[in-house]
Amino acid sequence: MKTIDLRSDTVTLPSPEMRQAIAEAELGDDVFGDDPTVNRLEAMAAEVMGKDAALLTTSGTQSNLAAMLAHCQRGDEVIVGDEAHILHYEAGGAFALGGLGLRPVRNDDQGRLDLGEVRSAIRGHDVHFPPTGLVCLENTHNRCGGSVLSEDDLAAVRRLADEYGLPVHLDGARLFNAAVALGVHVSRLARYVDSVAFSLCKGLACPVGSVLCGSGEFIARARRFRKMLGGGMRQAGIIAAAGVYALENMVDRLAEDHENARLLAEGLSSIPGISLAPPPQSDLVFFTAKGWDLEELVGRLGERGVLCLDEGGRIRMVTHYGIERRDVEEALVRVRELMAAGA
Numbered sequence: 001m002k003t004i005d006l007r008s009d010t011v012t013l014p015s016p017e018m019r020q021a022i023a024e025a026e027l028g029d030d031v032f033g034d035d036p037t038v039n040r041l042e043a044m045a046a047e048v049m050g051k052d053a054a055l056l057t058t059s060g061t062q063s064n065l066a067a068m069l070a071h072c073q074r075g076d077e078v079i080v081g082d083e084a085h086i087l088h089y090e091a092g093g094a095f096a097l098g099g100l101g102l103r104p105v106r107n108d109d110q111g112r113l114d115l116g117e118v119r120s121a122i123r124g125h126d127v128h129f130p131p132t133g134l135v136c137l138e139n140t141h142n143r144c145g146g147s148v149l150s151e152d153d154l155a156a157v158r159r160l161a162d163e164y165g166l167p168v169h170l171d172g173a174r175l176f177n178a179a180v181a182l183g184v185h186v187s188r189l190a191r192y193v194d195s196v197a198f199s200l201c202k203g204l205a206c207p208v209g210s211v212l213c214g215s216g217e218f219i220a221r222a223r224r225f226r227k228m229l230g231g232g233m234r235q236a237g238i239i240a241a242a243g244v245y246a247l248e249n250m251v252d253r254l255a256e257d258h259e260n261a262r263l264l265a266e267g268l269s270s271i272p273g274i275s276l277a278p279p280p281q282s283d284l285v286f287f288t289a290k291g292w293d294l295e296e297l298v299g300r301l302g303e304r305g306v307l308c309l310d311e312g313g314r315i316r317m318v319t320h321y322g323i324e325r326r327d328v329e330e331a332l333v334r335v336r337e338l339m340a341a342g343a
């Protein structure tokens with residue numbers, strides 16, 4: 001029985017061509033700035049995002065933390081959505097390592113920040129208050145169902161942040177998914193923010209890495225923090241080569257993942273008891289199953305070779321490179337059979 005792994009787009013394996021690019025990568029010591037493949041990836045990433053500079057990091061978590069450290073001073077407060085990945089799944093690095101407070105404001109079901117709440121969360125100059133240092137956005141928005149922030153959504157936050165002279169960081173782990181879903185060039189989404197982090201190791205199917213982009217001065221500060229966080233890698237061209245390959249070859253195919261997610265969602269919603277929560281906008285599909293303990297359902301699906309995650313009250317399935325239309329159809333058959341057999 002074939003295992004169909006829908007836990008995350010992080011489970012993607014490099015294609016033979018990507019492995020070839022890795023094997024042939026020209027290398028040097030990147031802490032000395034000598035790795036030509038890293039330099040190439042960083043230049044390509046900066047260009048594609050429309051920023052001055054970029055920095056290869058080990059992970060999305062490291063990019064986000066280095067960005068927060070580079071934008072803020074210890075003791076500052078960072079405004080984040082109450083469903084933000086930074087808040088829920090990054091081990092509290094901002095608090096623990098950065099001395100930063102995370103100030104949650106409401107995310108709506110589209111992953112947008114409630115602008116009224118953002119405005120009231122921004123601190124005045126009173127000495128009692130921790131200074132507000134940064135506003136963070138997420139696109140696509142993981143816990144809000146892989147929802148896509150539009151240019152208007154991003155522009156609205158930019159305008160508000162500008163009123164108070166605040167920088168904006170975008171956790172764009174899946175920003176290419178957002179761009180493909182909207183049918184716009186990714187730089188159109190990045191132009192509203194001061195810094196943006198995108199993942200190599202999710203839909204772009206690289207084995208490791210994330211890239212943080214911003215102004216030259218900002219990236220120089222972030223580079224020091226990356227070193228402090230243990231992310232100064234030596235012959236990192238091994239990793240960057242996959243990234244170069246992905247930027248050239250793996251972006252447009254994200255549309256296939258979105259189409260497969262749509263098919264998966266359509267099939268799931270036709271199974272009695274299953275409700276989408278909410279309908280998918282990109283590669284993430286969330287649903288609930290009436291009458292089932294979801295942890296148990298995830299376990300039983302796992303026994304049938306369909307891997308997915310119980311995300312506290314919802315099940316998440318993710319389509320990605322390596323999951324074909326026929327895998328989606330097969331997964332649906334197995335879910336349907338299990339649900340028909342009953343809890």
Ligand code: TLP
Pocket residue numbers: 007008009010058059060061062085086089138140141142171173174199201209210
């Ligand atoms: N998300 C992972 C898990 O951590 C939940 C996943 O499987 O979706 N920002 C966003 C929006 C993310 O979804 C993730 C990873 C990250 C940042 C962190 O990236 P990594 O895992 O590279 O540190």
